Amino acid sequence: MRDPGLDRAIVGGGATWADVDAATTPFGRATPGGLISATGVAGLTLSGGIGWLRGTHGLCVDNLVAADVVTAEGRLIRTDETENRDLLWALCGGGGNFGVVVSFEFKLHPIESELMFCSPAYPEGRANEVIVRWRDFMETAPDRLSGLAEFSTLPDDPSLPEHARGRRVVSLAHVYDGPADEGERIVAPLRSFGEPLVDFSGRMPYRTIQSLYDALFPKGRDRCYWKSTYLSRLDDGVIADITRGMAERPSEMTFASIWKFSGDMQRVAEDATAFGDRSMP
Ligand SMILES: Cc1cc2nc3c(=O)[nH]c(=O)nc-3n(C[C@H](O)[C@H](O)[C@H](O)COP(=O)(O)OP(=O)(O)OC[C@H]3O[C@@H](n4cnc5c(N)ncnc54)[C@H](O)[C@@H]3O)c2cc1C
Numbered sequence: 001m002r003d004p005g006l007d008r009a010i011v012g013g014g015a016t017w018a019d020v021d022a023a024t025t026p027f028g029r030a031t032p033g034g035l036i037s038a039t040g041v042a043g044l045t046l047s048g049g050i051g052w053l054r055g056t057h058g059l060c061v062d063n064l065v066a067a068d069v070v071t072a073e074g075r076l077i078r079t080d081e082t083e084n085r086d087l088l089w090a091l092c093g094g095g096g097n098f099g100v101v102v103s104f105e106f107k108l109h110p111i112e113s114e115l116m117f118c119s120p121a122y123p124e125g126r127a128n129e130v131i132v133r134w135r136d137f138m139e140t141a142p143d144r145l146s147g148l149a150e151f152s153t154l155p156d157d158p159s160l161p162e163h164a165r166g167r168r169v170v171s172l173a174h175v176y177d178g179p180a181d182e183g184e185r186i187v188a189p190l191r192s193f194g195e196p197l198v199d200f201s202g203r204m205p206y207r208t209i210q211s212l213y214d215a216l217f218p219k220g221r222d223r224c225y226w227k228s229t230y231l232s233r234l235d236d237g238v239i240a241d242i243t244r245g246m247a248e249r250p251s252e253m254t255f256a257s258i259w260k261f262s263g264d265m266q267r268v269a270e271d272a273t274a275f276g277d278r279s280m281p
Pocket of ligand 1: 013014033034035036038039040041042043044045046047048049050051095096097099100101102217
């Protein structure tokens with residue numbers, strides 16, 4: 001950390017999000033990362049970086065204030081608001097095309113000691129109804145609440161209740177970036193769209209939340225193909241298409257998630273970063 005003001009983190013080009021959260025959260029600070037702590041800061045940031053704090057603090061690139069980059073000619077250059085500004089713009093979503101970033105400088109933000117993590121898992125047979133209710137709820141949800149609806153198959157794991165093991169579910173995973181009491185109250189409706197099969201919700205430190213999903217994606221285990229698209233609206237027909245597609249999934253390792261975009265990440269102009277358009281909800 002740079003100074004006692006605790007307003008910046010300087011992160012090496014090979015660091016993971018686990019490294020960053022371990023260094024910042026003891027000071028009650030965080031910068032937006034991704035959902036899996038083993039992913040690299042560099043690749044995730046250079047492609048935008050979408051995580052649990054997007055509603056309150058935007059994408060990773062919205063918090064990137066400076067970087068040190070080694071260019072193809074082997075020159076080490078600094079980019080920030082005043083120096084090589086066009087390069088900073090390009091790094092904010094343009095991927096690893098502009099040089100090797102050896103150091104990133106991010107804004108830090110105060111974070112509560114505990115946050116409310118919400119994650120009820122409903123039987124997939126009820127997905128259409130649950131996602132319609134989730135969509136309607138999220139229309140007026142506060143910016144502090146960021147989340148997604150996810151289709152997956154629960155592992156056949158003895159730590160899960162027997163009735164939930166190996167079941168196909170749709171989970172409503174959310175984090176409320178604010179006081180945990182307030183968050184618990186706000187997410188209550190998401191946890192009561194009928195009886196969840198199992199509910200993983202609870203109050204916990206941000207750093208714990210940041211590694212909650214690590215076990216689902218052990219680094220190096222899977223060869224994955226991931227693809228995403230923006231939706232201008234999530235109408236009932238689209239929900240039915242997604243539900244039908246997932247019912248026909250080729251493998252229990254196939255999953256799909258619908259991410260709601262709102263708040264700070266959408267307040268950044270399309271041309272302000274190489275990430276581009278933020279308008280899709
Ligand atoms: C399990 C998993 C979960 C994910 N979750 C999220 C998520 O929640 N939010 C999200 O936004 N994305 C997520 N992603 C996507 C993720 O942002 C990309 O896979 C990203 O490329 C990972 O970066 P990396 O540094 O770990 O990967 P790498 O494969 O090491 O790098 C990816 C790209 O970045 C380049 N690169 C790496 N380091 C540097 C550097 N220092 N300077 C310049 N270029 C560099 C590489 O050359 C390569 O082109 C996830 C991916 C996985 C596998």
